[in-house]
Amino acid sequence: MTAGPIRRIGRRFPDYGWSWPTGKLDQLLKAALLPDDETACHHAARWLDDNDIDLVSFREHRLLTAISDRFGRKLSGHAAYPRLVGLQKMLWTKSRMAMREAEPALKAMVDAGVDVMLIKGASRIAVDASAQRGRVAHDIDILVRPLHMTVAFDVLRDRDWQIATGVSPQYLRTRLGSIRSMNFFKGSFGDIDLHQLGYDGSQTSEEDDLAIWQRAAKAEFSGVDVFVPSPADRMALAIAHGGLDAHTHSDWLVDCAVAIHGGDVDWEVFNDIVARRSIAVPASVALSYLFL
Structure with a gap:
């Protein structure tokens, strides 16, 4: 049997493209993700022509921060450039203040013998400190081993962190x-x-709950x-969380692209995680969009 021609995925149902970002969100993502700087910058400029930064949601603001970090003064000729720079500085400042509020609690956990793993946006910043200019992380997501949960809980409560519920x-x-x-919250910025x-109840795997720690790296x-998490785990976690929460933010796709472009993803491990976590559909949607 000979293989037939590869069919290009489109936006029609039931293709995975039916779930891809569209419209102005797709345009922003192209500005953040396309490898060719000139093409990506063109998408950024067109978005700024057609949209008011002050009238879009936090979802777009998060991507605009990544775009501002990527292009810097290349967009300086645009009338919206001062507002774009101001937005990046404001979101960076809030991220830094959230990190600063969390640091003593994280150190206290580690000092108490807790293994602390950063996930989502915080893990990307731990891998590459310069990423905080373009990656909003107003909340710090941490993963601890189940046997350390009580100690981590007590550390936060002893330091006056309040439970959100x-x-x-x-x-x-x-x-x-x-x-x-x-x-948990503390003060104006602690989150x-x-x-x-690490995963939602619909994505459980006891074996992989142990393996994620075995694959983890120190930072x-x-x-x-x-x-x-390992690069494969960072991608899988981004897809698993992003697929459940894609209506509120899209910079998880940027996190995936960063992991892919780093060239360190073990694709056999990634495929195993996807199978164990039952996230084949969101993974296919995300990767078909990123590799379009």
């Missing part, structure tokens, strides 16, 4: 074994998402010794 800490502490994650499982985050 308002549920009694005493009650939650007795239920930690059944909670996948919880959100930590504490996870003992440093603002002077704190942490772990970061």
